[in-house]
Amino acid sequence: MKPRILKGFRDYLPMEMATRERIVDVLRDVFTKFGYLPLETPALEYEETLFGELGVDANKQIYRFRDLENNDIGLRFDLTVSLARVVAQYRNELVFPFRRWQIGKVWRYDKPKKGRLREFTQFDADIVGIDSVAADVEIIELLYDSFLRMGVEDFVIRINNRKLLSFLISFLEIKDEPIRVFRVLDKLEKVGRKPVKNELMGLEKKQAFDSAFETDAAMTLSEEQADLLLDFTGIEGNFNAVEEMLCDYFSVGTDCTECPGLREVFETLSFLRAREMNEKHLKWDLSLARGLDYYTGTVFEVILADKSAYGSVAGGGRYDNLVERFSNSRLPGVGVAVGIDRLIMALNSDKAGTPEPRDAVFIPFFERDLVAQYAKLAAELREKGIVAEIYPSCDASLGKQLKYADRAGFPLALIIGGNELARGIVNIKRLWTDFDAADKEIDAARGDIMDAVKSELFRFRKFKDSQRQ
RNA sequence: GGGGAAGUAGCUCAGAUGGUUAGAGCGCUGGUCUGUGGAACCAGAGGUCGUGGGUUCGACCCCCACCUUCCCUACCA
Structure with missing residues (x-):
């Protein structure tokens, strides 16, 4: 049909x-x-x-x-x-x-x-x-x-x-x-x-x-x-x-x-x-x-x-x-x-095609064994009122997951792999910036992640507002 | 409700006066690339050419009807 x-x-x-x-x-x-x-x-x-x-x-x-x-x-x-x-x-x-x-x-x-x-x-x-x-x-x-x-x-x-x-x-x-x-x-x-x-x-x-x-x-x-x-x-x-x-x-x-x-x-x-x-x-x-x-x-x-x-x-x-x-x-x-x-x-503001950028955070399901880490991080973010999404499968490559995040309009990806876990950090990737922007990704200590995400989202919002003009 | 134009891939469109197997760009899927999105290259999927009838040896192309969409007009949010 x-x-x-x-x-x-x-x-x-x-x-x-x-x-x-x-x-x-x-x-x-x-x-x-x-x-x-x-x-x-x-x-x-x-x-x-x-x-x-x-x-x-x-x-x-x-x-x-x-x-x-x-x-x-x-x-x-x-x-x-x-x-x-x-x-x-x-x-x-x-x-x-x-x-x-x-x-x-x-x-x-x-x-x-x-x-x-x-x-x-x-x-x-x-x-x-x-x-x-x-x-x-x-x-x-x-x-x-x-x-x-x-x-x-x-x-x-x-x-x-x-x-x-x-x-x-x-x-x-x-x-x-x-x-x-x-x-x-x-x-x-x-x-x-x-x-x-x-x-x-x-x-x-x-x-x-x-x-x-x-x-x-x-x-x-x-x-x-x-x-x-x-x-x-x-x-x-x-x-x-x-x-x-x-x-x-x-x-x-x-x-x-x-x-x-x-x-x-x-x-x-x-x-x-x-x-x-x-x-x-x-x-x-x-x-x-x-x-x-x-x-x-x-x-x-x-x-x-x-x-x-x-x-x-x-x-x-x-x-x-x-x-x-x-x-x-x-x-x-x-x-x-x-x-x-x-x-x-x-x-004329119902332009279809590109999703509206959202105040939301993407967490790749990078390594199977770290599932508890991702769940905990996401729960903390949501507790603070931030929309957080974990990729619903660990079978896709990191590149593919990031591609999804980009197309879905996420401004930030929070990446935790074995390296990050060992160093006690989270890798924050700015998906909203230009391709060749200088600091496309920054590291934040796991303990400071909430403040880091908040300031990153603030920065993104400011950028979005300036785009609106 | 009245008048005009147009329908070909998800989108934008090619397709000489009718002639084998219908094309492009973008998008999509996969790969190059299982620790990093946009770029590039390669491959692939996707069409009863709006629907039904007619003319013809043969129709995406011509004719008729219907359906749908868009523009003008009337009215409404």
């Missing part, structure tokens, strides 16, 4: 796991420090739990099957719907505001391509039970912190608010379905102003309107409406500039009360400014709408400026009605999902 893997699914080999774990560690650490609690839920849910708020397109992408007891089951599409279920189900046991993070695989029956898989891992974090945009801003701040800590250079968090867009649409007396208008606007950055304007006015019928809407009738904005709408989405700049231009556009002050959406935006901006984040990573983008139907207020996404072809590597927003599907209690929420696999692919 040929070994095969499902389309849109992938394996992660050991050497590809290093960056993955680094990224997950950062996210887990940052969110935990802000008080978020871990949660885990099943990968399978009843179909009826999954269906509904996602939107027509998304519902079609749910993996589903009927089990042997005739239940209609689906694989989770994201982690947010399961969170809503959990929050509703345990609402009397949980403490609100409830902050939680969760990492897990999700499945979408979509057409796979570069940066998009059918099975992928999301890191998801949410705050449930709070209305205030202070919560929205906290999530954004956490994203900002996380990406900085991961060492990602060119990330940009785009932010907008759906209430503002809805307000604008009624303000301009536009009759078309708001979500449809959002989606057309959403591609402004990609295709430019002219095509978008034509599409809004129904001059250019996009065949792309296939599945998402029952109707693919042309849109009906007047030229004046389209222009005003596009002028509006053209508003950009730093937070102060955006605020000023919004006041101008609607002829209001920042204390305006007639439009909740607008006031929410002003409040969000003021909270954002209070966080002292570098604005080069943040962009209020009035064309951003996001595709999922359940978002009701703030929406945001993270893109990597130089890797925009991969799409967003994280996305989220406020969903005030999601929990109401399961419970009468009103539990608004805001959250974000980070696409771990896509992030790794976009960072």
